[in-house]
Amino acid sequence: MSTTVATHQYCTFWVAGLHFGVAVDSVQEVLRSQTMTPVPRAPEAVRGLINLRGQIVTALDLRRRLDLHTDADESPEMNVIVRSRGEVVSLLVDRIGDVIDTSGLELQPVPSNLPVMVREVVHGVLTLPDAILLVVDPDRAVDVSAAGEPNNGGTS
Amino acid sequence: MVSLMEGGGGVDDDAEIIAEFLVESHENLDQLDRDLVALEQDPGSREKLASIFRTIHTIKGTSGFLGFGHLESLTHVGENLLSRLRDGEMLLDAELTGTLLRMVDTVRDLLAVIERTGADETADAVVVAEVVAALKAALEPATAPSATQPPATQPPAPEPVSAPEPTVTPDQPSVVPLAAAPTPVAPQPVPEPTPVAVPTDAAADPGDDEPGTRSVVDSSVRVDVNLLDNLVQLVGELVLTRNQILQRTDGLGDAELVRAAQRLDLVASELQEGVMQTRMQPIGQVWAKMPRIVRDLAAQLGREVHLEMEGHDTELDRSLLEALKGPLTHLVRNSLDHGIEPPERRIAAGKAAAGRLSLRARHESGQVVVEITDDGAGIDPVRVAETAIARGVITADQAARMEPKELVQLVFRPGFSTAATVTNVSGRGVGMDVVRTNIERIGGSVDLSSQVGLGTTCRVRIPLTLAIIPALVVGEGGERYAIPQANLVELVRLEGEDLRNGVEMLAGSPVLRLRGHLLPLVALTTALGGPSSATDGPLTVVVVQADGSRFGLCIEEVYDTQEIVVKPIGRQLKGLATYAGATIMGDGRVALILDVPGIAATAGIDHVVADEPEPKPVDDDAEALLVLEVAAGRRAALPLRAISRLEEFDPARVERSGNEEVVQYRDGILPLVRLAPAIGLRESELTGDQLSVVVHEADGRRVGIIIDRVLDVVETAVVRSEVGRRTGVLGSAIVQDRVTDLVDLEAVVGR
Structure with a gap:
């Protein structure tokens, strides 16, 4: 995980009550709820497509991507737009947090008892004084080819 | 063409x-x-x-x-x-x-x-x-x-x-x-x-x-493609913002603001047009240079070549066009040098002295396809293998394991040349290597198919990332989808009687009788993974065709035809065969572009025998018949090929000219013939409030034939019996287990 050596700033957000962070240099921007076009038959984590200033961007529901469930009825709506391997992808999260400077903190391995899907996407944790930040690897987060069954539009 | x-x-x-x-x-x-x-x-x-x-x-x-x-x-x-x-x-x-x-x-x-x-x-x-x-x-x-x-x-x-x-x-x-x-x-x-x-x-x-x-x-200034990409996107955004502003200013009554908004409107439109224009160019620009190149080359190489070009106005992005020029020229050069043989050898092989070289460009499934076809010597896989082994491109072992088709593709490997002699024109082993590198650089692909002795086709596919295509926008489940015009055959709307008669279930799969042919139906909602919903309401069918197969796509709503800009979709969705890409609609929302071949494959109907646009009867005796009801319950049949349209007219529109009944139809006068008396039957009372008319068209002359109603279209081998033969009737036949009069059209309309 050499990528994290130089990174001290994280854009943080909440998904299903968990506190996540993405290195700021891979975050392009953060947007409020966007008009979404659903994509039938897409992998389950794909919520749809949004128009980002003329560019068509896939929006991934991070809650589904991580297989996390909450009592909340409404789906996450905030867009964290990340860059990954030349593509721009939106991660849909429940709530946006602050940008946190973690200088001096060391990235620790992901506790092995976390759910598999979370471990797949999170590549380390940072223990903040008042919370634990799960650091998301955007490249892995946007790779849904392995994760999630095809979404058949809810039926058959 | x-x-x-x-x-x-x-x-x-x-x-x-x-x-x-x-x-x-x-x-x-x-x-x-x-x-x-x-x-x-x-x-x-x-x-x-x-x-x-x-x-x-x-x-x-x-x-x-x-x-x-x-x-x-x-x-x-x-x-x-x-x-x-x-x-x-x-x-x-x-x-x-x-x-x-x-x-x-x-x-x-x-x-x-x-x-x-x-x-x-x-x-x-x-x-x-x-x-x-x-x-x-x-x-x-x-x-x-x-x-x-x-x-x-x-x-x-x-x-x-x-x-x-x-x-x-x-x-x-x-x-x-x-x-x-x-x-x-x-x-x-x-x-x-x-x-x-x-x-x-x-x-x-x-x-x-x-x-x-x-x-x-x-x-001339060369501009970075990325810069132009950005411009196109920004202009798109500007146009949408303008639309919002225009909507807001309408109700405000601020004349000054309205004027400014109108100026903005104008400038934004022109800007958009200008930016798009800087990018889009017809492939004809490249075609235009080909005759000269081909002529000179043919002279130089001692070939006779007849050049054909199609699809001049296939537009593609400037940068793609630029990138395409070199490879296309190279391929043409190759066709002349290695493909088309010298006249004497062609004649010896029983071909015309002049070789044919055809260049075709078209949009297909969200791609630009350019085909370069010659009727030359073709590529011999065996010779390719030998050369490849000799040049060390592959080992003899590898060659032995390869299919002939794969062997042919070896010509794309660096350092390969099939020409026996190195000529001044091509054949030093850089040609195909360069072609493929250049085409792949713009995200395209190139493949060869060749038959020894018959010729070679080189097919170049380039993604339409930036190309603009006409498409039909349809609605399903509250979302809009675009169907590329290139896949579109026709639109059919069925309701009531027609729906019940036209659509049947064959072993659980819906099929539509369309002018005597059976067309497999696929509900778009099913293709999109939704439930198959059986509704009694009117049915809208988009008849589409791709890769030679034709089927009907049932959709909820038809909006309109638009020029759309095809945009790529993310890696996460690449595995879905259903979509060819996405586009942005006028209101800024994203709409998916349907991939017709992909849908056909998913629905398992990709091997359906293609319906020819001009269907020929399956066997010589079979004929498509329009089965009618006349004179309250009597059946009569007309050959379908003689019928151009079915119409309904308000009886009040019928006028008289001399002794004839006529109706104004399509800026002209349509003479009417009542079928029942013409074939010796008593005319029935008008039951509905509309006259059903079959329009017969021959030699540029139209005649409307008034009938009771259309019963069906059937394709059947007619065994004609002399029973019932009379003026206006050729005889009778059993059609769908019922005795049916075969109408003598010439006699009927000739009256």
Whole structure:
């Protein structure tokens, strides 16, 4: 995980009550709820497509991507737009947090008892004084080819 | 569709070709300078050598077409030298680098002359000959390790003529590394009267000679594609913002604001148009150059070629078009050189003396497809395998395991050539390699299919990332989807009676009877993974076709036809066969573009036998019949091919002309014939409030035949019986288990 050596700033957000962070240099921007076009038959984590200033961007529901469930009825709506391997992808999260400077903190391995899907996407944790930040690897987060069954539009 | 534009290659065309050649060559030469110097540091880099080789090869090829003899002979020798280097037969040393750099400089000088005069005739032949000699000398002792003083050993007194070299190009920085390397050249700078003519020319150029004309290189600006991409996106965004502003200003009553908004509207529209225009160009631009190239090449190679071109107005993005030019020219060149045989061999093979070369461009499934087809000798997989093994491209073991189809694709490997002899035109093994590299660089693909003795088709596919296509926008489940117009055949709307009669279930799958043919139906909602919903409401069917199969797509709603900009979708969705891409609608929302072949494959109907647009009866006796009801319950049948339309008219619209009943129809007068009395039956009372009319059209004349109603369309072999034969009736037959009168149309409408 050499990528994290130089990174001290994280854009943080909440998904299903968990506190996540993405290195700021891979975050392009953060947007409020966007008009979404659903994509039938897409992998389950794909919520749809949004128009980002003329560019068509896939929006991934991070809650589904991580297989996390909450009592909340409404789906996450905030867009964290990340860059990954030349593509721009939106991660849909429940709530946006602050940008946190973690200088001096060391990235620790992901506790092995976390759910598999979370471990797949999170590549380390940072223990903040008042919370634990799960650091998301955007490249892995946007790779849904392995994760999630095809979404058949809810039926058959 | 077909045009042979032999006469089209006028002066302007030539000038344009030359101008492009110059711009391209100048860019290439700058790169060459850098490559050569870098190569000297790292003489083992085959990659760099291959790149240099391709550049020189390209210049050579083009100069050959354009008739720049000096340039061609120079680059030809240079290419030979590079070829040796590339194949490892010679090693690059400082001296060779110097010689090559001199070649580059001389090429540059020749280009300057061409730019001024349009020909390389006035170029100083001696300088060229001298550089050619130096290159040849470097080639001669290829076996000897030290080719120390090649220019000095040349008979035609190299020393004096070598001098102008630095003088000719006083402003070329590339001369600097040169001075260090070619020791045999530099030390004897004796200016000679002959070469002085060249520098004077060069000196006069920036002066008063042609004050009005800018050089080609200056008059065109190359813009980064990314920059244009950004512009297109920003303009799209601007247009949407404008739409929002226009909506808001409407109700405000602020005249000043409304005026400003209208100006914004105008400017944004024009800007959008302008930006799009800068990008989109018809492929006809490339086609336009082909007749000339083909003619010259055919003459040069002793071939007879008939050129056909289709799809001139297939638009594609400028950058894609640019990138496509080179590879297409190369493929055409290959077809002439390796594909189409000399006339005598063609005649011996039982073909026409003139070969056919056809270039077709079209949009297909969100891609631009360009096909180059010749009816030449084809590619022999066995010969390809032999050559590939001989060249070390693959091992004999590998070849043995390969299918003939795969073997043919070996021609795309670097360092491959099937030509028995290396010609001046193509066939040094760079051709197909370059073609594929260039096409793949723009995200496209190229494949070959060939039949020995019959010809070769090369198919180039380029993604439409930026192309604009017409599409039908339809609605399903509250979302909009675009169906490319290229896949569209027709729209059919069925309700009530027609729906019940037309759609049937065959082993659980819905099919539609459409003019006597069965069309498989696929509900879009099912194709999208939703539940199959059986509704009794009206059914809208989009008849689509792809890859030769045809089917009906049932949709909820039809919106309209639009020009859409095809945009790529993310990696996460690449695996979905259902979509060809996405686009942005006028309101800023994203709509998916349906991939018709993909849907057909997913629905498992990709192997359905294609319906021909003009369906021929399956067996000779079968005929499509329109079965009608006349005279309250009697059945009659008309041949379907004689019917152009079914219409309904309000009885009040029927007027009289003489003794005839007529109705105004499509800006004309349609005479009407009542079928029942015409075939000797009593006419029934009008039951509905509309007259059902079958429009028969023959020899440009239309007649409306009034019937009770249409029962069905059937395709059946008719066994005609003489029973019931009378005026207007040919006889009768059993159709769908019922006795049906066969109407004698000619007799009926001839009355």
